[in-house]
Amino acid sequence: MLALVATSLWSSAALADEPAAPEQGSESAVAQCVAAHAEVQKLRKNHQLIEAGRALKGCARSECPAPVLRDCGAWLDELEQVTPSVVFNVTSGGEQVVDSRILVDGQPVELSSSGAPLRLDPGKHTYRVERDGYRPVSRELILFEGQRFLQLNVQLSVALEPLADAPDPKPQAPPATETYRPVPALTYVLAGVGVAGAASFAVWGTVGRSEQDDLEQTCRPRCSDSDLAGVRTKYLIADISLGVGAAAFVGAALTYLLRPTKERPVAVSVEPSRTGVYGTVLFRGM
Template identity: 35%
Template sequence: MNQRTRRRFLVAAALSAAACLQPTRARAGDAEACFTASEEGQRLRDEGRLREARARFITCGGAACPDLVQSDCAGWLSDVEARVPTLILSAQDEQGHDVAEVRVTIDGAPLAARLDGKAVEVDPGERVLRFERAGNAHVALRLVVREGEKLRRVSVRLVRAGAPGGAAAAPREDRAAPPAGVPLLPITLGGVAAVAGGAYAAFGLSARADADRLRATCAPRCDEADVDAVRTKILAANVAFGVGVAALGGAAAALLLRRAEPAAPAAAAAVHVVPLPGGAAAAVGARF
């Protein structure tokens, strides 16, 4: 016997006893209705239909139901009440003035006949709200409503039917503005600076170790190829240093520009390094 069957058996036994001992409080028909409401409420709650589940729990938590059922339903009712999301709906006309004579539906079902500023309850999940007003193009708003989300503000702007962007035949979905983009340019330049710094350290340490070895073994008559190898590593270290400095400066400049003009399009930057005898010259450029 599984848990649900065992629970149903116990509740049925309690209902039978209650019907016998307290006939004025819980008749057999009332007891069965209480038990049915309890099971339906749990099923609706698990399906995310919280408003319907709450109605069932109110029924089975009433005084006409046996104490055992009342107790369970009261606990479930409290849980569902906390999980039901609420929205505060508003709409403005083209001048930005609030308008109240707006009809709102959710997933095609009526939600509000007019906007009065009061919170409305909805079930959690992905929902489509449709705002309609005489003389205006309707607005369809798709959003994800989360369990326990209370007093979420949802606002739309209505435009005249036939106005640019307001054709009634082309429903418009207002979505929440996307979050600010990841600062790819500063991150990329910072990564270049880090890699260049590692290369600078590696080439520099290797060149120093080779130079010390040549001084200790063959200076001043070392083979020219060995000397050239040391010079090449020194040049590579200097180039890497130049690239690192230029990339670091470019990352800092990109961050400053991003903060100063958050709405500006992303800048395209390039780092130019020119090897020179004994070192390197580096420059960073950007196109906006």
């Protein structure tokens, strides 16, 4: 499987082939070599390995003192071994993707098929892989010194095309409605209680009156309290029934008169017939 890789940022061959800067006096050249030698050490200590590799060019020139050349040569081999590197393998549906766009830490990276990995400093990095018609993939990774040729497998998936805008539906005329005032169920309940109260009043009042007539014929005017207690109880029940019934009738009347107004759809259909035209009106939500 062919892996797409980024070209290396530096190599030992580049160091060897680069022409030396023109001499500006032996003392000036030595000073530059020593400064580059110190800069490489500083960058190496701060784990800025890519910049350290670039700085090595300043102390690998032929006019540099022998101790500086010896150190820089050793550091060149050391940086080659400890600098992390990655190789991108971008596929989609099991096939290689050769024209993807890769950004590492927000910067675009040019890819080639030369096999050279992308060298990065150790630490945390972010990368993003993009391609027209595919969903971008963004990830993070942490690299350590000496972690070389790490293969990053990226699977791209085809982006779904947006659905075409549906035509606006034709405006529909609002359905025909009518207003009505339904009678609440409480009205019927209260009316029933009122009828029951009136009936109870009539029954208990009649029974009490009948017993009172009997006492007037048998013991009047010497009727005892025990004889009159039954009559008084029946009249009391009749009075209570009358009061409850009257209150129930008043409540039924109020709930009927104050019932709310509502709307309900009306379906109207007209059909011809042999004898003429007839229509149908259907009320819904009753």
